Amino acid sequence: MSVLLLDPILPTAPVLVPEPWLHLLLSPGARVFAFLWGLLWGSFTNVVIHRTVVNVQALLKGETPTFSDGEKREFWKGRSRCPHCEHAIASYDNIPVLSFLWLRGKCRHCKTPLSLRYLIVELLGGLLSFALFMQQVYVPLLEGAAPNIAGWLLLLLFGLTLLSVTYIDLDVFIIPNVLVWIVAGVGLVAAFVDPEALNVPWQHGIAAAVGGFGLFGLIHLYYIKVRGLDGLGLGDAHLLLMVGVWLGPLGLAFTVFAGAIQGLLVSVPMLLRNKPIANADVEELHGADPSLGTVDPDDLRMQRVPFGPFLALAAMEFVLLRRMIEELLTWWTGGAL
Numbered sequence: 001m002s003v004l005l006l007d008p009i010l011p012t013a014p015v016l017v018p019e020p021w022l023h024l025l026l027s028p029g030a031r032v033f034a035f036l037w038g039l040l041w042g043s044f045t046n047v048v049i050h051r052t053v054v055n056v057q058a059l060l061k062g063e064t065p066t067f068s069d070g071e072k073r074e075f076w077k078g079r080s081r082c083p084h085c086e087h088a089i090a091s092y093d094n095i096p097v098l099s100f101l102w103l104r105g106k107c108r109h110c111k112t113p114l115s116l117r118y119l120i121v122e123l124l125g126g127l128l129s130f131a132l133f134m135q136q137v138y139v140p141l142l143e144g145a146a147p148n149i150a151g152w153l154l155l156l157l158f159g160l161t162l163l164s165v166t167y168i169d170l171d172v173f174i175i176p177n178v179l180v181w182i183v184a185g186v187g188l189v190a191a192f193v194d195p196e197a198l199n200v201p202w203q204h205g206i207a208a209a210v211g212g213f214g215l216f217g218l219i220h221l222y223y224i225k226v227r228g229l230d231g232l233g234l235g236d237a238h239l240l241l242m243v244g245v246w247l248g249p250l251g252l253a254f255t256v257f258a259g260a261i262q263g264l265l266v267s268v269p270m271l272l273r274n275k276p277i278a279n280a281d282v283e284e285l286h287g288a289d290p291s292l293g294t295v296d297p298d299d300l301r302m303q304r305v306p307f308g309p310f311l312a313l314a315a316m317e318f319v320l321l322r323r324m325i326e327e328l329l330t331w332w333t334g335g336a337l
């Protein structure tokens, strides 16, 4: 807490930032703002997740997504509505965290409990923004380096995209290509315009993106051609394309390895105890598509586990622990990397 509240802590080395800016960025208010800013975007992330899931569910059934009163669900327009009674949510009931606590986690109109996930996603947004602010702006300033404000804002977008992908994949076994391609594009433009912001040269980003997509594309083909089932969706390949652009070759390699290890560590015990990892059944959602293969409840190798959430988690770990991971690798390889 001392980092959050104690002030002033002044840089240990000269900083080439004008005095008023230095004071502003190092003030406790800036850290509080970073947290609140993240809460706000966490709230928006909830909207993206919810609307994507509802749209995908309707499209898989071959329907146009509509509310029960017949109004078409628009992705970009329209007020949020209670998922249960479809009452439009007033702006004063849509304040991140506070509204959830004030309404005690229930809809004002039908009193149906709201999913705790809304609160979790908002808080994760806040914490992520705070952590990235410390990493990209606050700590560099204390060390006498220039603050990376663009890096803070961009990595927040990347992190919240990973969070969306996680919940959407858990809910409907789909990684929305449009979303990851748009964010991959933003990362690429950022690398061109401000190479310092993400600290990944665009050439490295493109190489890693092609590598990530290619590797998982090949695994996808192997499963379809050799084993005759869609074991690993192409969605993961799209996700790794985005991760490659944003994190470069090292970040991509870390994401694949750490994602696979964590995926096994979490999913094997859960599968052994017959606990589902995803929030939905593939057949129920996607129909009995023979290309999806069959699930054998008695065979661990024939289970479907969404891999996206584990890749997303590992990519986020790389963002937050990048310096440590890079130092560890340098030490391991004796400076070859």
Ligand SMILES: [Zn+2]
Binding pocket: 082, 083, 084, 085, 086, 087, 107, 108, 109, 110, 111, 112
């Ligand atoms: Zn309601």
